[in-house]
Amino acid sequence: MPVIPMKLLTIAGPLAQFDAVVRTCIINQEFHPESALQFMKDIKGLRPFDLSNPYTALLHSTYFSYMYRLIHKLC
Numbered sequence: 001m002p003v004i005p006m007k008l009l010t011i012a013g014p015l016a017q018f019d020a021v022v023r024t025c026i027i028n029q030e031f032h033p034e035s036a037l038q039f040m041k042d043i044k045g046l047r048p049f050d051l052s053n054p055y056t057a058l059l060h061s062t063y064f065s066y067m068y069r070l071i072h073k074l075c
Contacts, residue, residue, distance in 0.1 A: 006030075008039075 011021060053059075 004030075008034075010039075 011018075013021070
């Protein structure tokens with residue numbers, strides 16, 4: 001398997017435009033996100049972007065419901 005060099009790209013800008021930038025620049029590319037804090041430790045005021053997924057509970061509920069039905073169907 002060949003080794004392909006990777007490029008480190010820093011994206012900074014308004015959060016409202018993040019999805020558009022990802023669709024334009026990153027989709028269909030190899031993408032390995034890294035924590036900004038790892039590279040920018042010395043910048044004051046930099047905080048991690050921690051957004052909880054609003055669909056987590058629904059996904060868990062759907063998954064467990066599916067598994068429950070599957071188990072009872074097999075038994």
